Amino acid sequence: MASSLENLETQLEMFIENVRQIHIIVSDFQPQSQSVLNQKLQSLVHGLQEVDKLKSQVQDVHVPLEVFDYIDQGRNPQLYTKDCIEKALAKNEQVKGKIDAYRKFKANMLLELSRTFPNELSKYRALRGDE
């Protein structure tokens, strides 16, 4: 998986570099650079072919759509990861707090019930089988 992603990354980088070079050639065009431009255009098509070939290798990569919003706004997509991790951690802590609170509540409840209704609770426990 990592290698296929790396391959794609390299291909895309090469493609971008090719486009950048075309931009330089085109920005102040000289008649003698027509053949170079033609070569570059062919390599552009070749680059697209290579990227297309790698398509099948990254089919199982799922990208959350929210990341695109970050990128579209010119923000670092790692911030999305950071936000997700922070949110997950906060939620984890919240749920842990709730579970702990319920556990304490159950223990206190059983304690108080055993004080107030000792017989009933012993029956209950016997039925439950957790005596």
Add this chain to the structure above:
Amino acid sequence: MMGDQFRKVEPYSPKSSPRGARSPVVSRQDSSGTLKTTILLGKNPSIVPSGPFYLMKEPPVESELTGATNLMAYYGLEHSYSKFSGKKLKEQLSSFLPTLPGVIDSPGQQDNSSLRSVIEKPPIGGKELLPLTNVQLDGFRLHPGPLPEQYRYTSTVPIKKHKNKHKKHKHKEGGLPSQETTITDTSSDTHEKKHKKQKRHDEDKERKKRKKEKKRKKQKHSPEHSGGLTPGQHSS
């Protein structure tokens, strides 16, 4: 008039409720388990509970993984967490993709380069990509000369910035220090030196102040102090 009002209210009575003609107070068969009872008729009718009462509902099966466990550790994401929470990430996209040419920090909607637009309006695909023929290449025959102003853009600043940083990193790893890094290093050094100089200057000032204060105190306590009274003056 009043009767009409009551008639209007009637449709909302429990009789015609969507639940049927059942009173809302009447308990329904709930999910907490059934309450089995035996009703004895006869001379002394009685209701005897013959099954477990509702508290005996089976508790939900406890799953192995709950929010009580540290999920970050469970999934081995502690490293990622410390990586992202420890350092302050740079906001710009260019800091994530330092090698990318062009201005990439501006919103994608401005120049129609947003990824959203690719999803919303997917490009035509499925066709085989073939190299351009000579006839097709003729379409790319350009006129000599520079591009019009609006199509020209220079955006090498962010790349330079990151190249520097990269070099710094290499330097740390043990590579040969580049000129640029040495320049930046010296600049930071001079900055530090300036700070130190300032600090020294401030400390000297404070020392001088303290000395002055000590002198004043001494003068106050000493009999020769001009402000204090001499024995002769005292007597008069």
